[in-house]
Amino acid sequence: MGARILVVDDEKTFRVVAQAALAAEGHDVRTAASGGEALGVARAFQPQVVVLDRNLPDADGLAVLERLREEGGEDAPLVVMATAYGEIENAVHALKAGAFDYLTKPIQLPALVVTIQKALETRRLRRRAEGLSGAARRRLEREFCVGASAAMRAVVELAAKVATSPDTTVLVEGESGTGKQVVAHLVHFRTPGRRDGPFVELNCAAIPETLLESELFGFEKGAFTDAKRAKPGLLEEAEGGTLFLDEIGDMPLATQAKLLKVLETQVFRRLGGVRDLQADVRFLAATHRELAAEVAAGRFRHDLFHRLDVFRITIPPLRERREDILPLARFFLGELAARAGKSIRGLAPETERRLLAYAFPGNVRELRNVIERAVVLEAGDVLSPESVLLRGAPAPAPAPAPDAAPPVAPPPLPAAGADPGRPPTLGEVEKAYLEDLLARAGGNKSQVARWMGVSYPTVAKKIADHGIDVSRWKDDAPES
Numbered sequence: 154m155g156a157r158i159l160v161v162d163d164e165k166t167f168r169v170v171a172q173a174a175l176a177a178e179g180h181d182v183r184t185a186a187s188g189g190e191a192l193g194v195a196r197a198f199q200p201q202v203v204v205l206d207r208n209l210p211d212a213d214g215l216a217v218l219e220r221l222r223e224e225g226g227e228d229a230p231l232v233v234m235a236t237a238y239g240e241i242e243n244a245v246h247a248l249k250a251g252a253f254d255y256l257t258k259p260i261q262l263p264a265l266v267v268t269i270q271k272a273l274e275t276r277r278l279r280r281r282a283e284g285l286s287g288a289a290r291r292r293l294e295r296e297f298c299v300g301a302s303a304a305m306r307a308v309v310e311l312a313a314k315v316a317t318s319p320d321t322t323v324l325v326e327g328e329s330g331t332g333k334q335v336v337a338h339l340v341h342f343r344t345p346g347r348r349d350g351p352f353v354e355l356n357c358a359a360i361p362e363t364l365l366e367s368e369l370f371g372f373e374k375g376a377f378t379d380a381k382r383a384k385p386g387l388l389e390e391a392e393g394g395t396l397f398l399d400e401i402g403d404m405p406l407a408t409q410a411k412l413l414k415v416l417e418t419q420v421f422r423r424l425g426g427v428r429d430l431q432a433d434v435r436f437l438a439a440t441h442r443e444l445a446a447e448v449a450a451g452r453f454r455h456d457l458f459h460r461l462d463v464f465r466i467t468i469p470p471l472r473e474r475r476e477d478i479l480p481l482a483r484f485f486l487g488e489l490a491a492r493a494g495k496s497i498r499g500l501a502p503e504t505e506r507r508l509l510a511y512a513f514p515g516n517v518r519e520l521r522n523v524i525e526r527a528v529v530l531e532a533g534d535v536l537s538p539e540s541v542l543l544r545g546a547p548a549p550a551p552a553p554a555p556d557a558a559p560p561v562a563p564p565p566l567p568a569a570g571a572d573p574g575r576p577p578t579l580g581e582v583e584k585a586y587l588e589d590l591l592a593r594a595g596g597n598k599s600q601v602a603r604w605m606g607v608s609y610p611t612v613a614k615k616i617a618d619h620g621i622d623v624s625r626w627k628d629d630a631p632e633s
């Protein structure tokens with residue numbers, strides 16, 4: 154597709170010839186004979202590329218370049234500066250002032266056409282990268298909720314601090330589901346020198362030991378039997394950006410030694426390779442294990458631990474920052490209800506009470522899952538406690554006080570089996586009663602014991618005697 158090109162030169166012959174050559178390539182070309190005219194045309198025409206003579210009758214081309222960049226801002230055209238033959242100094246000045254490239258006069262038309270093509274391609278790629286990272290950044294702001302706890306504010310502050318040093322290694326610690334990956338994203342997208350580069354993730358626990366090194370370092374053709382062609386590793390893919398090593402505590406010792414070397418020297422080789430490659434990446438490692446304890450147990454190298462532990466961000470479990478529960482719940486509700494096309498205004502007071510009382514062993518991930526399911530179940534315009542199913546916590550209907558009498562009218566009598574005239578036995582009634590209470594308590598035996606007014610061991614024994622499988626009511630285990 155043709156582009157808008159402005160040719161600025163006081164020599165009429167050059168303007169005419171260049172315009173014809175570029176128009177023949179399908180471009181829309183305007184010309185100007187002076188700096189003043191060029192700025193006027195640029196404002197109206199918004200060219201994507203400007204071919205600009207350094208020596209203009211009314212101005213220095215460098216000054217015009219500066220004005221074009223200033224006025225155009227993010228949309229400023231790329232400038233190809235035309236300099237007199239032998240004035241290499243001028244060319245260097247032009248590049249330093251932000252010109253995309255330079256051509257020496259007399260300008261050869263084929264060189265002009267190729268340089269314009271290069272400029273347009275660069276502009277397209279830059280825009281694409283900006284578009285992508287801009288979208289990713291906006292998504293990040295949408296996907297991250299700071300919460301209300303001092304602990305999370307401290308985490309965000311630390312992330313902002315380390316974002317100012319693009320080469321510092323970061324270690325993120327926290328239980329599963331606390332948000333280590335979202336914090337890793339936060340660091341990446343807030344680091345000016347890295348955020349336009351890639352964010353590449355490697356989960357060290359999810360990948361077989363034998364594949365881990367080839368994923369990380371890449372390999373040359375013939376490095377091993379299946380290496381039919383060379384493949385760059387994630388270290389190369391992450392060039393200029395961030396390499397996020399998730400579950401680093403699960404990395405095998407042999408790979409740890411190799412990783413340590415990269416961290417120390419910033420140099421590595423592909424498997425089977427002989428060339429040293431530079432690792433221009435920020436390493437960000439995360440673990441749900443306590444690495445110091447892993448070191449003590451001999452499962453993690455102490456030198457690697459110290460190399461990684463330059464800047465540590467610890468995310469506390471959700472149960473230790475309860476102030477975050479409701480802001481996060483509302484945040485997820487907003488996002489998930491919109492996605493489901495439901496208008497659910499907020500949380501019912503009883504829903505809030507139940508969420509606040511719950512321990513969230515699966516942390517923020519479990520909270521998100523709970524809200525996601527509740528949104529599916531909810532028919533009203535607020536998230537009611539009946540829709541919010543919490544593992545091991547009693548289902549709310551009909552919402553008894555925790556220690557109140559059994560919450561139910563007697564359960565429906567069980568079917569009498571073979572003999573329709575026979576009333577159910579006491580054992581059958583007891584079993585049905587137990588199953589009914591277990592269903593209401595989400596499988597929580599302590600709650601059932603309180604409702605039945607008997608001890609926990611008594612309930613546990615009755616459940617075992619009747620052969621009841623409690624796990625079927627505990628279906629909302631968090632993902633891990």
Ligand SMILES: Nc1ncnc2c1ncn2[C@@H]1O[C@H](COP(=O)(O)OP(=O)(O)OP(=O)(O)O)[C@@H](O)[C@H]1O
Pocket residue numbers: 296297298299300327328329330331332333334335336399440441517518521633
């Ligand atoms: N502060 C937060 N704001 C918004 N969403 C969050 C936040 N913290 C966690 N989440 C959400 O919780 C879920 C789990 O987060 P994440 O994957 O980052 O946890 P993790 O600690 O890396 O877990 P794992 O150790 O299991 O890999 C994700 O869906 C994530 O979007």
